[in-house]
Amino acid sequence: MKICICGGGNLGHVVAGFVAAQGRHEVSLLTRQPERWSTELTIEAPEETTYIGHLNGIFSDAKHAVSDAQIILLCLPGYAIRDTLLQIKAYLHPDAAVGTVVSSTGFFFQAMDILPPSQTLFGFQRVPFISRVIDYGHRARLMGYKDRLELAIEHCSQPEALRDALSNMLRTPIHLLSSHYEVSLSNSNPLLHPSRLYSLWKDWHEGIIYNRIPMFYEEWTEEAAQLYINMDRELQALLEQLPVRKGSIATVLHYYESTDAPSLARKLRSIEAFKGIASPMIPVEGGFIPDFHSRYFTEDFPFGLAFVHRMTHEKGIASPTIDMIYEWGMKMIK
Incomplete structure (x- = not known):
């Protein structure tokens, strides 16, 4: 071919x-x-x-x-x-x-x-x-x-x-x-990355400088895992209103063979192919700040999560976690 x-x-x-x-x-x-x-x-x-x-x-x-x-x-x-x-x-x-x-x-x-x-x-x-x-x-x-x-x-x-x-x-x-x-409408990167980014830097504002770059997956927290689970539940509610087969997009807990936020965090920390990936940050005088121009932001918020966010509103699906994280991310990249 x-x-x-x-x-x-x-x-x-x-x-x-x-x-x-x-x-x-x-x-x-x-x-x-x-x-x-x-x-x-x-x-x-x-x-x-x-x-x-x-x-x-x-x-x-x-x-x-x-x-x-x-x-x-x-x-x-x-x-x-x-x-x-x-x-x-x-x-x-x-x-x-x-x-x-x-x-x-x-x-x-x-x-x-x-x-x-x-x-x-x-x-x-x-x-x-x-x-x-x-x-x-x-x-x-x-x-x-x-x-x-x-x-x-x-x-x-x-x-x-x-x-x-x-x-x-x-x-x-x-x-x-x-x-x-x-x-x-995937629950992979469009939900996975934003949940972690929000947990890392939801309190960031100009003037805050960090002294190290955390590993993106190897230091995955239970907070990020719970946000990911919550976003996925809202996505699953959306899918019930669309012409898709039930279970066609496995829940994140099922996909990662987990039962709750602690076990999901452990699973994400242990995946061999995810090891060695640093969080998106740039050096500044005195340390590091988030890199809001990285693909984690410029890809997953306006071209990934955005479609899920838009469709939950079109279908009248309650999506408080998706709304919170999407609005935060779009504010950060402007």
């Missing part, structure tokens, strides 16, 4: 290199910085496994990148999705499938607004890999796999065939969901 990966971030590196390393697909990349990329990508994986992927093309213009692609996979933050869809729209083959590596950043809402109504769309509920760039354009680390992926497909006459193609491409079993709401 001819596959185009859009985006040169952590996931763009790993997905492009991992898929290309299989040697069964022609993989191209759409990025703003093609001059920084090698056509050979090295991906370091767990258990000392290394993948070497050869890219067939690295482009900054959409026409060359997507015009003959059968699958276009966006590995992009929420703020880049709309512009990229507008760039590629004129060059898409009518039979091409356009999708996103994670749907909670508003992909389906924006794609349905921009692309032709017959264009096949797909999106994953959670990212397939935990990824980190080591040497930009040359080497990245695949830090963790998912045992199974959840996928939504819209405007497709043969969704099972597309599901199987993506499963083979990512070498991971994929469960097909019934509605894009089941992936667009």
